[in-house]
Amino acid sequence: MANGVTLESLRQSLIRQEDTIIFSLIERARFPSNSPTYNESYVATPTFSGSLVHSVVKETEALQAKAGRYANPEEHPFFPDNLPPSVVPPYNFTEVLHPPAASINMNKDIWDMYFKKLLQLFAAPGDDGNYASTAASDLVCLQALSRRIHYGKLVAEVKFRESPEEYEPAIRAKDRDALMKLLTFESVEEGVKKRVAKKAMVFGQEVTLNNDDNKGKYKVDPFVVSRLYGDWIIPLTKLVQVEYLLRRLD
Amino acid sequence: MANGVTLESLRQSLIRQEDTIIFSLIERARFPSNSPTYNESYVATPTFSGSLVHSVVKETEALQAKAGRYANPEEHPFFPDNLPPSVVPPYNFTEVLHPPAASINMNKDIWDMYFKKLLQLFAAPGDDGNYASTAASDLVCLQALSRRIHYGKLVAEVKFRESPEEYEPAIRAKDRDALMKLLTFESVEEGVKKRVAKKAMVFGQEVTLNNDDNKGKYKVDPFVVSRLYGDWIIPLTKLVQVEYLLRRLD
Numbered sequence: 001m002a003n004g005v006t007l008e009s010l011r012q013s014l015i016r017q018e019d020t021i022i023f024s025l026i027e028r029a030r031f032p033s034n035s036p037t038y039n040e041s042y043v044a045t046p047t048f049s050g051s052l053v054h055s056v057v058k059e060t061e062a063l064q065a066k067a068g069r070y071a072n073p074e075e076h077p078f079f080p081d082n083l084p085p086s087v088v089p090p091y092n093f094t095e096v097l098h099p100p101a102a103s104i105n106m107n108k109d110i111w112d113m114y115f116k117k118l119l120q121l122f123a124a125p126g127d128d129g130n131y132a133s134t135a136a137s138d139l140v141c142l143q144a145l146s147r148r149i150h151y152g153k154l155v156a157e158v159k160f161r162e163s164p165e166e167y168e169p170a171i172r173a174k175d176r177d178a179l180m181k182l183l184t185f186e187s188v189e190e191g192v193k194k195r196v197a198k199k200a201m202v203f204g205q206e207v208t209l210n211n212d213d214n215k216g217k218y219k220v221d222p223f224v225v226s227r228l229y230g231d232w233i234i235p236l237t238k239l240v241q242v243e244y245l246l247r248r249l250d
Numbered sequence: 251m252a253n254g255v256t257l258e259s260l261r262q263s264l265i266r267q268e269d270t271i272i273f274s275l276i277e278r279a280r281f282p283s284n285s286p287t288y289n290e291s292y293v294a295t296p297t298f299s300g301s302l303v304h305s306v307v308k309e310t311e312a313l314q315a316k317a318g319r320y321a322n323p324e325e326h327p328f329f330p331d332n333l334p335p336s337v338v339p340p341y342n343f344t345e346v347l348h349p350p351a352a353s354i355n356m357n358k359d360i361w362d363m364y365f366k367k368l369l370q371l372f373a374a375p376g377d378d379g380n381y382a383s384t385a386a387s388d389l390v391c392l393q394a395l396s397r398r399i400h401y402g403k404l405v406a407e408v409k410f411r412e413s414p415e416e417y418e419p420a421i422r423a424k425d426r427d428a429l430m431k432l433l434t435f436e437s438v439e440e441g442v443k444k445r446v447a448k449k450a451m452v453f454g455q456e457v458t459l460n461n462d463d464n465k466g467k468y469k470v471d472p473f474v475v476s477r478l479y480g481d482w483i484i485p486l487t488k489l490v491q492v493e494y495l496l497r498r499l500d
Contacts, residue, residue, distance in 0.1 A: 052317055056313065064306070065382075068382045069383055088302065091379030133325070140390070209445050
């Protein structure tokens with residue numbers, strides 16, 4: 001237990017974050033793929049650098065940084081360079097993490113996973129012109145995924161505090177494989193994948209006043225959500241945990 | 251029928267937007283009330299005017315305007331003054347509305363309703379320091395509500411085109427009450443209120459792999475969602491329709 005944070009409280013938060021991630025995907029799926037959002041040469045003005053989504057994410061992060069978003073160690077920006085400082089009086093967020101944890105930021109991998117792999121699995125082909133809304137919607141997905149995956153830091157800290165003797169030898173040996181093995185519980189991971197698929201069915205169905213007449217038709221394919229967890233969220237979270245533990249004795 | 255827009259296609263969109271609104275409320279409910287977000291004297295620097303939420307909404311709208319959000323006539327800014335122009339090549343959005351419709355913007359009423367009445371009905375008391383995320387979450391709610399309520403313009407246009415003779419006398423007489431009566435279908439409204447309450451139960455439950463063990467406990471009170479529709483969304487949508495029709499013969 002670290003300042004009131006327990007494995008059980010983290011587990012509850014991770015389960016709640018599943019809903020957030022699935023809602024965000026369902027909301028992104030309101031728009032088709034809208035490829036101009038991601039085309040680096042679509043907007044050609046000096047006020048935009050790169051694609052529309054790049055600008056929208058970067059500028060939104062800058063204004064949220066001013067409003068204090070990244071004062072919370074659970075939040076990680078996708079464009080951490082040159083973020084403006086917070087103008088908000090400091091809030092006393094609970095300090096749980098070992099300080100070197102602050103340097104761990106997997107958002108580059110999350111960005112690539114989201115845009116190169118995930119998006120095409122659930123956004124229908126097409127173009128409806130709503131590129132700004134699409135980019136804003138992508139940002140909500142990215143922030144939900146980033147928050148979830150970097151929660152690995154908290155999970156690793158609490159696991160470490162519960163039984164440091166279990167992790168110390170592998171940390172001192174810088175043995176990533178051994179750490180990964182200590183952090184892997186296949187039956188738990190299978191349970192998570194099943195639960196998120198079920199949530200995708202419940203949240204992605206068309207709810208009517210009569211009984212459900214849309215069996216088997218969901219706004220985001222439950223299999224894609226299960227795969228998102230199995231192929232990307234869980235492995236990236238474990239990578240965050242390994243990186244965290246490797247710095248835990250610094 | 252107006253450029254492929256039918257009452258049935260509008261109805262489908264309105265039903266889909268119910269999900270968006272409920273997801274946005276559930277996501278706002280992740281945070282407690284976080285009153286510093288709304289306190290005009292909490293942040294005292296020249297870069298912020300008014301409350302944190304005021305700045306976050308205004309600045310986010312400005313960057314989304316640059317990215318072309320308000321080129322779509324279905325989108326309405328909360329701070330329409332001095333918005334920067336879009337830098338995105340124009341997209342050919344379907345023109346359905348009578349041009350004077352562009353001047354109708356009910357966002358001042360929506361803003362007041364949301365912050366003065368709705369928020370306290372579903373955000374738990376408390377302060378977790380996540381003011382920037384809270385403000386971003388409020389913006390998602392506001393945008394979903396605004397889009398839904400201003401859809402009344404499209405509904406009014408399609409209804410008018412289907413039977414202009416039904417509306418023209420009241421329009422010429424500037425008879426708001428008569429128009430309101432023509433636009434009111436109590437049994438339909440009751441059905442909507444029941445459906446959104448059911449959706450709040452489905453989307454706001456805790457989904458587990460076993461059978462649901464959380465009967466009666468939802469992330470946002472279904473009664474609040476039903477009331478949101480009955481007391482505010484439906485009346486404001488009808489007000490948009492009346493305002494639209496009053497300008498329809500200009």
